[in-house]
Amino acid sequence: MTNLEIGIASFPALLVLIFLRVPIGLAMFIVGYAGLYLVTGSSGMALARLKSSAYSTFASYSLSIVPMFLLMGYFATLGGMSQAIFRAAAAFIGHRRGGIGMAAVASCAGFGAICGSSLATAATMGRVALPELRRFGYAGGISTAALAAGGTLGILIPPSVVLVIYAILAEQNIAKLFLAAIVPGILAAIGYMLAISVYVRLHPDRAGTAARVGWPERLRLLTGVWPVLAVFIAVVGGIYGGIFTPTEGAAVGALGTGLIAYFSGGLTGRTLMEAFASTGKSTAMIFFIVFGAAFYNGFLALTQVPQELSTWVVTQGLSPLMVLVVILLIYLALGCVMDSLSMILLTVPIFFPVMMSLDFGMTPEHVAIWFGILVLIVVEVGLITPPVGMNLFIINAMDRGTPMSQTYRAVLYFVASDIIRVALLVLFPAITLFLIP
Numbered sequence: 001m002t003n004l005e006i007g008i009a010s011f012p013a014l015l016v017l018i019f020l021r022v023p024i025g026l027a028m029f030i031v032g033y034a035g036l037y038l039v040t041g042s043s044g045m046a047l048a049r050l051k052s053s054a055y056s057t058f059a060s061y062s063l064s065i066v067p068m069f070l071l072m073g074y075f076a077t078l079g080g081m082s083q084a085i086f087r088a089a090a091a092f093i094g095h096r097r098g099g100i101g102m103a104a105v106a107s108c109a110g111f112g113a114i115c116g117s118s119l120a121t122a123a124t125m126g127r128v129a130l131p132e133l134r135r136f137g138y139a140g141g142i143s144t145a146a147l148a149a150g151g152t153l154g155i156l157i158p159p160s161v162v163l164v165i166y167a168i169l170a171e172q173n174i175a176k177l178f179l180a181a182i183v184p185g186i187l188a189a190i191g192y193m194l195a196i197s198v199y200v201r202l203h204p205d206r207a208g209t210a211a212r213v214g215w216p217e218r219l220r221l222l223t224g225v226w227p228v229l230a231v232f233i234a235v236v237g238g239i240y241g242g243i244f245t246p247t248e249g250a251a252v253g254a255l256g257t258g259l260i261a262y263f264s265g266g267l268t269g270r271t272l273m274e275a276f277a278s279t280g281k282s283t284a285m286i287f288f289i290v291f292g293a294a295f296y297n298g299f300l301a302l303t304q305v306p307q308e309l310s311t312w313v314v315t316q317g318l319s320p321l322m323v324l325v326v327i328l329l330i331y332l333a334l335g336c337v338m339d340s341l342s343m344i345l346l347t348v349p350i351f352f353p354v355m356m357s358l359d360f361g362m363t364p365e366h367v368a369i370w371f372g373i374l375v376l377i378v379v380e381v382g383l384i385t386p387p388v389g390m391n392l393f394i395i396n397a398m399d400r401g402t403p404m405s406q407t408y409r410a411v412l413y414f415v416a417s418d419i420i421r422v423a424l425l426v427l428f429p430a431i432t433l434f435l436i437p
Contacts (some may be wrong), residue, residue, distance in 0.1 A: 003039050007303030010035050014296070014346075024342040025285075025292035025329035031297035034231045039302055049298060056219045057294045058287065061247065062168050067283040068250030069159050072257045073115035073124075074275040076228075079261035082128045084366075084405055086223035087111040090132070091218045094210035096198035098234030100136050101146045101207060102193040104129040108150030109189040110225070112157040113232045117282075118340065118383055122151025122391045126398045140402025142199055145384075148391035150191050152380040155340060158236055159183035159250065162379065163288070165374045174246040175239045175415070179435050180369050184377060184425060197298060199237050199413050286341060293345030310357045320358035322427065327351050328378050335382015339390050343379050351375075362429065369436060370429045374422065381418045381435035384411050 008032050017027035034172060036046040057063075076082070089103035089110070096102070108125045115121050126147045133143040155162045158178035167174040168373045200207040211223075235253040238244050244252065261267035269273075313323055334343050356364060369404070383391045387410045396404055425431055 003303040007305035012134040025289040028292035029297035035299040065250045069116035070254045071279045075257035078266035088221040091213040095212040098196040101196040105150040105192045108128040112154035116159040118154040121154030139206035141410035142275030144395040144407045149414035180399040195417040297349040340379040
């Protein structure tokens with residue numbers, strides 16, 4: 001077999017390991033190591049690559065942003081910020097038809113602005129909002145589907161751990177990517193609220209409403225949200241204002257949420273150690289996947305698969321828009337069997353060179369940023385796409401009384417909203433890019 005054939009054959013081998021439930025990081029490492037052995041004909045090169053890849057991967061200063069954002073999310077939970085956001089949102093729109101569900105989505109968006117993780121947003125807001133949704137007569141399917149979809153806002157609305165990983169892989173400016181994600185993130189939240197509105201009008205017996213809350217109470221609850229706004233403005237505003245780098249901004253955010261949690265009484269010696277331990281475990285999981293992907297992608301680069309794929313696509317005469325649509329459809333398919341971080345790490349080194357070789361009438365930087373946001377959104381859709389949407393399983397595990405089939409049926413409304421949003425962003429790149437200087 002030629003090196004190119006070995007590289008192509010590695011894809012089905014990797015999928016077989018994934019279907020056999022081998023952890024994705026380990027699966028990519030195994031295939032990458034075996035591939036290097038076959039390409040070079042000796043284990044010496046593979047072992048040398050193992051030593052150099054471990055250092056080059058984890059010596060990246062930008063990766064230190066990941067544990068900081070994760071820790072910020074844990075501190076925000078301890079500080080009761082998730083409850084404050086949901087109570088304020090429910091006070092303003094809970095009396096409307098589908099209002100409690102919309103409040104759940106709005107609170108997911110607010111918490112996502114200080115969390116950066118989809119799974120953490122879904123799990124945290126599920127514990128807060130799910131009992132309230134059931135108390136006001138929401139059927140199990142729409143309750144779990146709304147929270148699963150709302151949880152995806154955690155990786156779209158800045159700060160976003162997955163967006164940081166993309167920025168590192170594509171060698172793009174993290175601050176500009178965060179800026180580009182703001183409008184698509186707002187559109188996502190609005191789209192999910194519209195999906196709930198459509199659902200409750202088609203199924204009025206599956207959702208109730210709360211009593212109207214007066215303005216004095218609304219304003220009182222709104223004051224409880226100021227810590228969230230303060231942290232978001234400090235982190236995002238400081239990054240865009242050039243006061244500090246994204247990594248420093250993450251540290252400032254972690255410190256700020258930690259102080260808020262401490263003064264609210266949620267942060268004690270015991271909970272601090274638990275937060276550190278949870279952050280360490282989550283970081284180790286992410287970094288192992290990053291390492292496995294780096295090893296596998298190094299093998300692919302040696303086989304020239306990305307370069308040959310780019311050349312082949314260009315010679316086919318397909319329009320750039322058609323190539324982009326095909327790539328996004330591949331992401332939708334992969335989203336049914338893989339988690340978001342794994343998809344980003346596995347596919348960006350392959351698809352990114354293809355995108356950069358096409359002419360979209362934009363600067364290379366704008367193409368890279370636009371493509372990154374589109375990938376992030378499609379990956380987000382994969383988190384709620386049956387049969388293996390990770391957020392669906394997390395929320396359903398909190399509500400054992402709701403059959404997964406009901407969640408699957410209700411979540412299709414949110415998937416439809418996502419597809420419409422992707423189409424708009426593909427056809428009108430300015431929606432994503434108009435904030436970029």
